[in-house]
Amino acid sequence: MKKLTALLLAMAMALSLAACNSNPGAGSSEPPANNSQSGEGIPVGGNESAGPVTDPNAVDDNPSTADGKYEIAMITDVGDLKDKSFNEGTWNGVKLYAANNGKTYKYYRPANGNEATDDDRYNAYVAAIEAGAKVIVAPGFLQATAMRKAAVEHPEVNFVFIDGFPLTERADESDPGDVLTNVAGIAFQEEQCGYLAGYAVVKEGFTKLGFSGGGGGDNPACCRYGYGYVQGANAAAAEMGINVEMRYSWAYGSNFSASPDLQSMMQGWYSSGTEIVFACGGSMFNSISAAAAANDGCVVGVDVDQSTQSDTVVTSAMKGLEQSVTFSLDKQFTGSWADIGGAATSLGAKDDAVGLPTATWSLTKFTVEEYEKLLAGIKDGSVSVDADYANLEQSYSNLTLSVED
Amino acid sequence: MTFLIRQTLIYAVPLMLVALAGVFAERSGIINLALEGIMIFGAFMGVLFVNAVQEAGGFAGAKADGNWLALQGFALLAMLAAAAAGAAFSLLLSFASVNLRADQTIGGTALNLMAPALVLFLIRIIANQNVLNMAKGDAAPWFMLRKTYFGYGRTDSMGFWGETFVNQTYPATYVCILLFIVLSVILYKTRFGLRLRSCGENPQAADSLGINVYKMRYAGTTISGALAGMGGFVYALTTANCSANGDVAGFGFLALAVMIFGNWKPLNIAGAALLFGLFKCVAASYTSIDINGDGICMLEAIGVSAHVYRMMPYVITLVVLAFTSKKSRAPKAEGIPYDKGQR
Secondary structure, X not given: XXXXXXXXXXXXXXXXXXXXXXHHHHHOOOOOOOOOOOOOOOOOOOOOOOOOOOOHHHOOOOOOOXXXXXXXXXXXXXXXXXXXXXXXXXHHHXXXXXXXXXXXXXXXXXXXXXXXXXXXXXXXXXXXXXXXXXXXXXXXXXXXHHHHHHHHHOOOOEEEEEOOOOOEOOOOOOOOOXXXXXXXXXXXXXXXXXXXXXXXXXXXXXXXXXXXXXXXXXXXXHHHHHHHHHHHHHHHHHHXXXXXXXXXXXXXXOOOOOOHHHHHHXXXXXXXXXXXXEEXXXXXXXXXXXXXXXXXXXXXXXXXXXXXXXXXXXXXXXXXXXXXXXXXXXXXXXXXXXXXXXXXXXXXXXXXXXXXXXXXXXXXXXXXXXXXXXXXXXXXXXXXXXXXXXXXXXXXOOEEEEEEO | OHHHHHHHHHHHHHHHHHHHHHHHHHHOOOOOOOXXXXXXXXXXXXXXXXXXXXXXXXXXXXXXXXXXXXXXXXHHHHHHHHHHHHHHHHHHHHHHHHHOOXXXXXXXXXXXXXXXXXXXXXXXXXXXXXXXXXXXXXXXXXXXXXXXXXXXXXXXOOHHHHHXXXXXXXXXXXXXXXXXXXXXXXXXXXXXXXXXXXXHHOHHHHHHOOXXXXXXXXXXXXXXXXXXXXXXXXXXXXXXXXXXXXOOOOHHHHHHHHHHHOOOXXXXXXXXXXHHHHHHHHHHHHHHOOOOOOOOOHHHHOOOOHHHHHHHHHHHHHHHHHHHOOOOOOOOOOOOOOOOOOO
């Protein structure tokens, strides 16, 4: 009898707790996909009936098919899918392509989240392939090892390696074997949009800059962003005949996530005079914008337009993640995969794949005309941006770089 | 210096409050390992409260008018919501360990495992993201004190005391400190406190004097849950831009360590939390700490590796424990389910 009462009590407790949780959720019962600022989020259910879908938030994140097969798979390396930056931008490309072309798609997260190992990623690949994936979109530099293994074992499946490079059969440099033709390495010329951002903020009047990068200094994309940012800032300072300072650090961003330590470090930067920090990483943005908001500082966003996330965002160094995914998937489904398979595709200003969001930036002194002129300069090669970030620690004409570890 | 004090408080205060939460549970005889889980849950509910009120348009007028007192009221309400959520969550632990006489370590661990999963699950449902943010704006413009609120210009100085303890601080921090003091007094100077502590030392004796041990243990754990929930929200507010993602960076476990480090005594705990907070702050931002205001960041200038600074909080803890652990004494009856028949 006593046991029965106890059991009942336990159940009542669990239920009441569940009820207490579900209430607030129901209270704010707006459609879950309400993050876009565009008010006209037409809830198109991912069908091709209502013309092209342009709002990625109107497309379902967790579609299910009757036979459990999904043609397009996406697998992240670390970080959150919904990081409002790199992973999410890629995922939006997948969703838009699938919605507009009637394809089935699914996201697979490797086990162990931010501590995912190559084995975890490989297992995610296998799960995707078993569920009928014909093409796997894999954003993130850390994918290489797992992807090589999966791509060798499954030559019938194509891999789009965003922020990546072509892979060979073996990792051994002295005996690499053939280049895998089912892997397409898509990279961006991040140094160009970093350059644009650095140039813009110095022209805007900022003289004490900061750069906080993700990936711990090993991530080529983040390194290129940072190096371009330094060069752009230096170029603008040289034109204006002033000197600017830049604090540059990879600390606390190695897995791109927000942390109290990163926030504390940024508090230190802002309170000792830094005016604007380039937040070069997904979720870590939160720590940096919090510190900026506390000190009336500013932030430069990364990868996608982050101006909707915080009032502290002045502008964002964007790369065309959505476009690159659409571009690669189009090659896959129109039978012209050979164009990109086994090759390194690098998208830059000439492909309109990098830039700043002129419509949403809050720059006032740096004008859109100046921006267009600079962008055109990068396109025709009259403004050259060095991509070899090994040269970062050189002496700049008008910029003092202090690298902190 | 100003920066160092401000930042140390931001680290230390959630730790301090949550460690006190641990004291309340353990002094009543229940090991509350679930502090981390309760913090996560409290942080989530607090942020959800802020988010929901903002969505419904509450306090938008106050924000537009710059009525910072009303906004502080809003923060206080969110803290209360988080405390209520934490208290409700901790009832699971009390029920398991008092009524069912289950192993408290396992019960606490179960809550620690459940909280992040449950919170992430709910965040995915509510926000379709992995992080639940404020619906509008950042934490600082809404909840942080600015010198402009007190008639100072942006570039005016408020003097050392004003700059350090008023400008750019969260009043939530001071509410926590006040609460810490009040509750410490209650634990040591009131009848209720004495009874609570007796249940953690010798529940049989307490029972023989007519104290309801079950009730006292429920009270201790519930207060503990409320404090941990509130601490979780204050953590989210001051160090995570008022966002919840099912993670409090291990602060709950750190608080347990601080509690043991502080020998289950409030004053020692406050000291331990401040010491730990200070070194965490130094580790993260030693490149910007200018102690005497001469523009030179001494800790960076002496050229010691960053790793040394990052080890410091833990090395210091080990060293202090090595010297103090001999005197350390846990409540005698903690972890043992109370059984009336066993005398």
